[in-house]
Amino acid sequence: MSDHAAHVAPDRFHEDELLRDRVIAALREDALGIDISVHEATVILAGTVEDDALRDELDTRAFLVPGVKAVENRLQIVNATGVA
Numbered sequence: 001m002s003d004h005a006a007h008v009a010p011d012r013f014h015e016d017e018l019l020r021d022r023v024i025a026a027l028r029e030d031a032l033g034i035d036i037s038v039h040e041a042t043v044i045l046a047g048t049v050e051d052d053a054l055r056d057e058l059d060t061r062a063f064l065v066p067g068v069k070a071v072e073n074r075l076q077i078v079n080a081t082g083v084a
Contacts, residue, residue, distance in 0.1 A: 015041070024036055026062065026064070026065050030057070031058075041068060042069055043070070044071075048076050050078065051077060052077060
């Protein structure tokens with residue numbers, strides 16, 4: 001059992017997993033290579049993207065998924081030379 005599952009009521013854990021699936025569906029192919037997790041209806045986006053516009057777009061699209069209370073955007077911008 002994951003650390004997350006050990007600290008969250010079973011119903012909440014199940015709801016978070018369902019919400020994660022809906023966020024992944026909403027972000028579609030833009031979510032490739034992005035780590036998406038959900039804890040108590042807060043979506044956590046981690047990984048790298050090409051620019052600020054995509055970073056902001058993913059944040060907004062995740063927030064608009066019904067049931068999401070907040071988005072913690074940990075996405076970093078990567079340019080041709082590495083993380084910006």
